[in-house]
Amino acid sequence: MLATVQSVFARLESEKKVERLEYAQQALTETFDQPFAEIVGDSIEMKKVFNTIDKVAATDAHILVLGENGTGKELIARALHRRSARTNQVFIPVDMGAIPETLFESELFGHKKGAFTGAHQDRVGRFEAATGGTLFLDEIGNLSMASQSKLLNALQSHEIIPVGSNKPMKIDIRLICATNMPLYQMIDEQKFRQDLLYRINTVEIQLPPLRSRQADIEPLGQHYLHLYRKKYQKENLEFTKDAVQRLVQYDWPGNVRELKHIIERTVIMSDRSVITADDIILTSPNASSRNRVEKTATIDEMEESLIREVMRKYNGNITKAATELGLTRTSLYRRLEKYGI
Numbered sequence: 001m002l003a004t005v006q007s008v009f010a011r012l013e014s015e016k017k018v019e020r021l022e023y024a025q026q027a028l029t030e031t032f033d034q035p036f037a038e039i040v041g042d043s044i045e046m047k048k049v050f051n052t053i054d055k056v057a058a059t060d061a062h063i064l065v066l067g068e069n070g071t072g073k074e075l076i077a078r079a080l081h082r083r084s085a086r087t088n089q090v091f092i093p094v095d096m097g098a099i100p101e102t103l104f105e106s107e108l109f110g111h112k113k114g115a116f117t118g119a120h121q122d123r124v125g126r127f128e129a130a131t132g133g134t135l136f137l138d139e140i141g142n143l144s145m146a147s148q149s150k151l152l153n154a155l156q157s158h159e160i161i162p163v164g165s166n167k168p169m170k171i172d173i174r175l176i177c178a179t180n181m182p183l184y185q186m187i188d189e190q191k192f193r194q195d196l197l198y199r200i201n202t203v204e205i206q207l208p209p210l211r212s213r214q215a216d217i218e219p220l221g222q223h224y225l226h227l228y229r230k231k232y233q234k235e236n237l238e239f240t241k242d243a244v245q246r247l248v249q250y251d252w253p254g255n256v257r258e259l260k261h262i263i264e265r266t267v268i269m270s271d272r273s274v275i276t277a278d279d280i281i282l283t284s285p286n287a288s289s290r291n292r293v294e295k296t297a298t299i300d301e302m303e304e305s306l307i308r309e310v311m312r313k314y315n316g317n318i319t320k321a322a323t324e325l326g327l328t329r330t331s332l333y334r335r336l337e338k339y340g341i
Contacts, residue, residue: 039075040223043213049076049205056203057083062155064200065178067207070257073178074138076207081134086174089133094126097139104147105163109154115164127160127171134174140200141181141192152196175200210252210259220256221247224263225275232267242277250282269324278313281306281324304339307332311341 039046056063057080065073074093081091099107106115110125126135143151154160155175159168177200186192210217221239229237239247252258266280307325314320322332335341 039072039079040220041213041216042219043215045208045213046216049207052203052205053079053083056080058085060085060174061202062175062200063177063203063205064183064197065176065205065207066183067178067180068209068255069180070255071207071209072256073180073207074136076205077134077136077138077176077178080176081136081174084134084174086133090130091134091136092126092130093136093138095138097142101144101147104143105150108151109160110162112162112164115162119164122162125160125162127154127173128162128169130173131171132173134176137175137177139179139181140177141179141183141186145191145193148193148196152193152199155196155199177201210255214248217248217250217252217259218244220259221263224260225267228264228267234267234270236273237267237270238274240274240276243275243280246277246280246282278309281309281313300339303335304341307335307339308341311336 039050041049053076063077063080065076067073077093078091081087094108105111106119106123106125108126110128111119111123113119113121154171157168158171160171161168183192183197187194187197210220221244225237225239229235247259254261262280262282266275270279307321310321310324314324318329318332322329325332327335
């Protein structure tokens with residue numbers, strides 16, 4: 001009898017789990033069925049990017065995504081994968097800048113047990129793990145010439161040989177690469193192989209920096225505000241008009257990543273129902289408005305400007321201002337005296 005009762009409860013619990021998974025899957029499907037649901041942007045520049053993705057996503061063409069740090073290159077790679085015929089297969093991202101050259105072959109091609117000191121068991125490389133799906137190689141411009149040659153051989157032959165093995169293994173991947181480095185200039189300087197560039201950029205997508213897609217700044221700001229006010233349980237928090245203007249007038253050298261970071265910090269520090277321009281602390285040297293006359297500021301001038309902003313934000317509260325600035329109270333007092341604040 002006990003076994004029967006336990007079996008009934010186990011079955012009910014399994015049915016509930018299946019129902020929850022089905023509901024979650026349905027919600028995800030509805031979200032991802034929306035065109036580029038994971039990317040915020042309605043500017044002309046981003047519409048061009050979306051148009052390119054629409055044209056190439058369903059193919060197996062190798063894609064090279066170029067753009068500054070923080071522009072969202074991995075988001076573009078994931079959008080390409082999600083809209084491809086391989087969408088139900090794996091998406092394997094690899095940060096090439098984080099892989100030491102000595103481990104390049106082991107990480108990408110795998111190795112056999114005993115291939116080198118410390119190889120206590122077989123290891124599957126990223127190429128093998130991504131077979132059938134998409135392999136995303138980020139920061140490919142950081143590869144040495146020797147590693148570039150090994151990568152080119154694998155792409156040309158559609159085969160890899162794990163370290164410690166002499167048996168080639170067929171691979172079937174969709175390759176997407178990304179970098180913020182000037183590959184064409186690096187070719188002239190003999191720091192990047194021209195034949196590898198031709199192999200990885202069947203189609204090239206240039207991702208615009210945030211400063212050149214000004215129409216997207218406010219929607220992005222609202223997107224991250226919604227995200228973080230929910231995360232930090234500040235549901236009624238809103239931007240004032242002057243706060244939005246401050247966001248739009250900033251040049252965003254760190255692009256979308258910097259915007260995301262600043263909105264999160266602002267939400268965390270906010271103790272009111274609105275976010276004003278004074279609440280948004282922009283720490284970059286070019287934080288001034290595009291509309292002002294540009295001038296070269298000294299380090300002291302930038303420091304003084306930042307301290308004045310933070311002191312205004314906290315109404316002269318030394319402890320809070322010092323915490324925000326990452327200074328001790330004593331260090332802040334010295335700077336206040338220095339700048340006559």
